Amino acid sequence: MGYDLIIRNARLKDHGPSVDIGIKDGKIRNIGDIKDTAPQDREINAEDNLVIPGFVNSHTHLDKADLLSKMKPSQFGGTLEENRRLIREFKENYTIAEVKERAGRVIREMAKEGITAIRTQVDVDPTAELLPLKAICELRKEHAHLVDIEICAFPQEGVFKQGARDLLEQALNDGADLLGGLPLVEKTEREQRGHIDVLFEIAKNYDVELDVQIDESNNPEDFMLPYLVEKTINEDYQGRVSATHCISLSKVDNRIAIGIIKRVKEAGINVIVTPSCNLITGFPEIKGSRPYNSITRVKDLVENGVNVAMGTDNIRDIFYPLGNGSMIREMHVLATATRMSRVEDVEHIFDMASLNGAKILNLDYGVDVGRQADLLITGSTTKRGVISSREIIPYVVKNGRVVNLG
Numbered sequence: 001m002g003y004d005l006i007i008r009n010a011r012l013k014d015h016g017p018s019v020d021i022g023i024k025d026g027k028i029r030n031i032g033d034i035k036d037t038a039p040q041d042r043e044i045n046a047e048d049n050l051v052i053p054g055f056v057n058s059h060t061h062l063d064k065a066d067l068l069s070k071m072k073p074s075q076f077g078g079t080l081e082e083n084r085r086l087i088r089e090f091k092e093n094y095t096i097a098e099v100k101e102r103a104g105r106v107i108r109e110m111a112k113e114g115i116t117a118i119r120t121q122v123d124v125d126p127t128a129e130l131l132p133l134k135a136i137c138e139l140r141k142e143h144a145h146l147v148d149i150e151i152c153a154f155p156q157e158g159v160f161k162q163g164a165r166d167l168l169e170q171a172l173n174d175g176a177d178l179l180g181g182l183p184l185v186e187k188t189e190r191e192q193r194g195h196i197d198v199l200f201e202i203a204k205n206y207d208v209e210l211d212v213q214i215d216e217s218n219n220p221e222d223f224m225l226p227y228l229v230e231k232t233i234n235e236d237y238q239g240r241v242s243a244t245h246c247i248s249l250s251k252v253d254n255r256i257a258i259g260i261i262k263r264v265k266e267a268g269i270n271v272i273v274t275p276s277c278n279l280i281t282g283f284p285e286i287k288g289s290r291p292y293n294s295i296t297r298v299k300d301l302v303e304n305g306v307n308v309a310m311g312t313d314n315i316r317d318i319f320y321p322l323g324n325g326s327m328i329r330e331m332h333v334l335a336t337a338t339r340m341s342r343v344e345d346v347e348h349i350f351d352m353a354s355l356n357g358a359k360i361l362n363l364d365y366g367v368d369v370g371r372q373a374d375l376l377i378t379g380s381t382t383k384r385g386v387i388s389s390r391e392i393i394p395y396v397v398k399n400g401r402v403v404n405l406g
Contacts, residue, residue, distance in 0.1 A: 001022075001024070001029070001030075001036050002024070002037075002038035002040065002041060003022040003023055003024050003029065003030075003034075003037065003038070003041045004023055004024050004025070004041075004042065004400050004401070005022075005023040005041075005042050005043075005044070005373075005397065005400055005401070005402065006020055006021065006022050006023070006034055006037065006041055006042070006043045006044070007020065007021040007023070007043075007044050007046050007051055007375070007377060007397075008020050008043055008044065008045045008046060009045055009046050009047055009048050010046040010049075010050075010051035010377070011046070011048055011049060011050050011051065011381060012031075012050070012051060012367050013050075014050075014381070014382040014383060014384075015381075015382070018046075018048045019031055019032055019033070020032060020033060020034040021034075021051060021367070021375070022034050023373045023397070023400040024400070025400065026372065026373055026399040026400040026401075027370060027371065027372065027373055027400065028367065028368065028369050028370065028371050028372075028373050028375075029369065029370075030369065031367070031368070031369055042402075044377065044395055044402070046377045048381060049377065049378050049379055049380055049381055049394075050378045050380060050381060050382065050383065050386065051367060051375055051376065051377050051378070052350070052354065052367065052375070052376050052378060052383075052386075053354045053355060053358065053365040053366055053367060053374060053375060053376070054114060054115065054116025054117065054354065054365070054374035054375060054376055054396070054397075054398070055113070055114045055115045055116065055117075055327040055353050055354055055357075055376070056115070056116070056117045056118075056119075056309065056353070056354055056355075056356075056357030056358050056360075056361060056363070056365070057110060057115045057117070057118045057119070057310075057311050057312055057325075057327065057357070058119050058242075058272045058309040058310060058311040058356075058357040058360055058361070059119060059121070059211075059244050059272045059274055059309075059310075059311025059312070059313055060110075060118060060119070060120050060121070060311055060312050060313060060314070060315065061120060061121050061122075061123075061154075061313070061314050061315075061317070061319075062103040062106060062107065062118070062120040062122070062136055062139070062149075063099055063103060063120070063121075063122050063123055063128075063132035063135065063136055064087065064123070064314060064317040064318065064319070065102050065103050065105075065106035065314075065315045065316065065317060066102040066103075066105060066106055066315065066316050066317065067087075067090055067102065067316070067317040067318055068316040068317055068321050069102070069316075070090065071318065071321075075318070076321060078318075080216075080319075083318045083319055084156070084157075084185070086318050087123075087156070087318050087319075088127050088157070090318070091123065091125075091127045091128040091132075092127060094128060094131050094132065095131075096131060096134055096135045096138070099131070099132055099135035099136070100135045100138060100139055103135065103136060103139055104139050104142070104143070106315050106316075106325060107139060107143050107146065107147060107149075108143075108146070108405055109315075109324060109325040110147065110312075110325035111143075111146040111147050111396065111398075111403055111405060112325075112393075112396070112403075112405045113324070113325050113326045113327065113328070113391065113393065114327065114328075114376045114393035114396050115147060115325065115327060116146075116147055116148065116374040116376075116396070116398050117147060117148040117149075117150075117357070117358065117361055117363055117374070118147055118148070118149050118150065119149075119150045119152060119211070119311070119357075119360070119361055120136060120149060120150070120151060120152065121152045121154035121180050121211075121213075122136050122151055122152065122153060122154055122171075122176070123154055123156040124153045124154060124155060124156075124167050124168055124171045124176070125155060125156050125157040125158075125161070125164060125167065126157060126161050126162065126163050126164060126167065127157060128156075129167060130167065130170060130171060130174060133151070133153070133171050133174060133175060133176060134174075134175075136149070136151055137151065137174070137175040140175075145398065145399075145401075146398060146403055146405075147398070148361070148363065150177045150178070150361050151175060151176045151177050151178075152176065152177065152178050152179065152180040152211050153168050153171035153172060153176035153178070153179050153180060154180035154181075154182070154213075155168055155180065155181065155182060155185075155195075156182065156185070157185065158182070158185045158186050158191075158195065159181075159186075159194075159195050159198045159199070160186065160191065160194070160195070160198075165198065165202070168202060169202060169205075169206070172202070172206045172208060177208065178203075178208045178209040178210065178211060179199060179202055179203050179206070179208055179209075179210055179211070180210075180211050180212065180213065181195060181196065181199045181210065181211070181212035181213065181214070182195075182212075182213050183195040183196055183212070183214060183224045184213075184214070184215070184216055184217065184222060184224070192224055193224070193227055196212070196224065196227060196228055196231055197231070199212065200231060200235050200237065203237070203240075204235065204237070209240045209241065209242070210237070210240065210241045210242070211241075211242040211244060211272070212228060212241065212242070212243055212244065213244045213245055214228060214243050214244065214245060214246060215245060215246050215247055215248035215249065216245045216247055217247065217248060219248065219251070220248055220251040220252045222248050223248045223249075223252060225243060225246055225248070225249060225260060225264070226260055226263070228241070228243060228269070229260065229263045229264055229266075229267045229269060230263075232267040232268075232269060233263075233266065233267050238266075238267050238268040239268035240268075241267070241268075241269045241270070242269065242270040242271070242272055242309075242360055243264070243269050243270070243271050243272070244271075244272040244273075244274070244311070245272075245273070245274065245278060245296065246271055246273075246296040247278060247294055247295065247296055249261070249296050249297050250294045250295065250296055250297055251294070257297060257300065258300060258304075261297065261300055261301055261304045261306065262304060264301070264304075264306050265304050265305050265306050269306070270306075270307045270308070270309060270356075270359075270360050271296065271301055271306055271307070271308050271309075272308075272309045272310065272311055272357075272360075273295060273296055273298060273308060273309075273310055273311075273334065273352070274310070274311045274312065274313035274330075275295055275310070275330050275333040275334040275337060276312070276313070276320065276322065276323065276329070276330060276333050277312075277313035277314055277319065277320045278294065278295045278296075278313075279294070279295065279333065279337060280320060280322070294337075295334070295337050295338055298334065298338050298340065299338060299340065299345075302348050307356050307359060307360070308348075308352050308356060309352050309353075309356040309357040309359075309360055310327065310330055310331070310334065310349075310352040310353050310356075310357065311330075311357075312325055312326075312327070312330055324391070326391040327353045328386060328387060328389075328391045329391055330353065331349050331350070331352075331353050331387050332387050332388075334349055334352070335349055335387060346383050346384050346387065347383065349387070350383050350386075372399070373397060373399060373400035374397065374398055374399065375396075375397040376393050376395070376396055376397070377393070377394050377395035377396075377397070378393060378394070379392060379393075379394050
């Protein structure tokens with residue numbers, strides 16, 4: 001049997017034996033001691049280092065990526081509301097070419113860092129209308145050889161502005177794969193609940209999944225997750241909803257938090273955490289709330305069987321002026337901020353950066369025969385070593401072919 005690619009001396013787990021991986025037609029066809037080769041087979045020597053599934057960036061904002069290059073020094077460090085006003089100003093001057101130039105550059109950076117699949121939020125609102133969506137849809141086609149891109153129509157300005165709902169529905173007709181949400185952008189608790197109600201109405205009408213950015217503040221009074229959970233169950237949408245951030249869960253009483261987490265599991269809701277952005281985003285002091293952000297209760301969620309995934313969130317833009325698209329960096333930040341240092345913690349963190357995200361995006365990931373050959377040849381013999389090492393992936397394999405980005 002001939003192969004498109006053979007990876008020699010690959011270690012599939014910490015301290016495990018080295019094996020060969022044979023790849024054909026974008027799939028893993030053989031794992032073991034491969035001897036039936038052909039002269040034209042390409043081979044790479046992993047040198048007894050780990051070979052792992054590609055990273056899945058479950059939450060980012062490609063349309064906003066690299067806006068940092070357009071910002072003035074006085075525009076850094078604003079409050080969340082100030083940043084939302086500023087992004088509206090930028091969007092008024094968007095062009096398809098300009099969005100593609102910025103976002104395309106960041107997509108290629110992510111691919112070089114080992115990201116083989118992305119779920120991106122794309123602003124769909126009365127300010128930007130469908131321009132960012134058109135740009136990202138074009139990039140999705142142009143970069144299909146590097147990365148799978150799933151597009152989530154994101155109502156950055158809410159769902160109640162004139163024309164907002166119509167635009168979201170048009171986006172689902174014009175290339176968006178699923179629907180996003182941002183309840184906290186609405187002014188009152190009643191409107192925030194109404195925001196979630198509208199999301200479910202649209203999602204059910206179009207038979208798409210939901211990915212809701214919820215409870216970004218440290219204020220336990222901003223706690224819409226319980227409503228999202230009950231709505232998911234009542235609408236019979238179990239397994240089709242993701243909740244991103246869920247930071248207020250860290251601020252409520254332990255008894256309340258654990259009770260909600262158990263309901264999250266019952267509802268089949270995925271939780272997506274974005275470590276670096278969660279830590280840097282600032283909020284005003286409200287009733288004792290800290291003026292900096294935390295990360296949701298990752299350990300508690302994992303221990304209760306919730307599917308937890310990870311994303312980079314914003315890359316060098318108004319909301320987060322740092323970032324290089326590295327999931328290794330995000331894993332390091334998450335491990336440090338949540339004190340997840342045990343052997344099993346490292347395994348969980350790797351799952352969050354890859355397999356758990358692949359489950360959300362319905363990708364067939366894993367280093368097993370028959371699965372999609374989206375693989376990373378690392379420079380370390382252990383997962384802890386990958387997190388602790390320089391953020392370099394020696395070889396990225398997408399659909400069975402080595403990605404060459406120079």
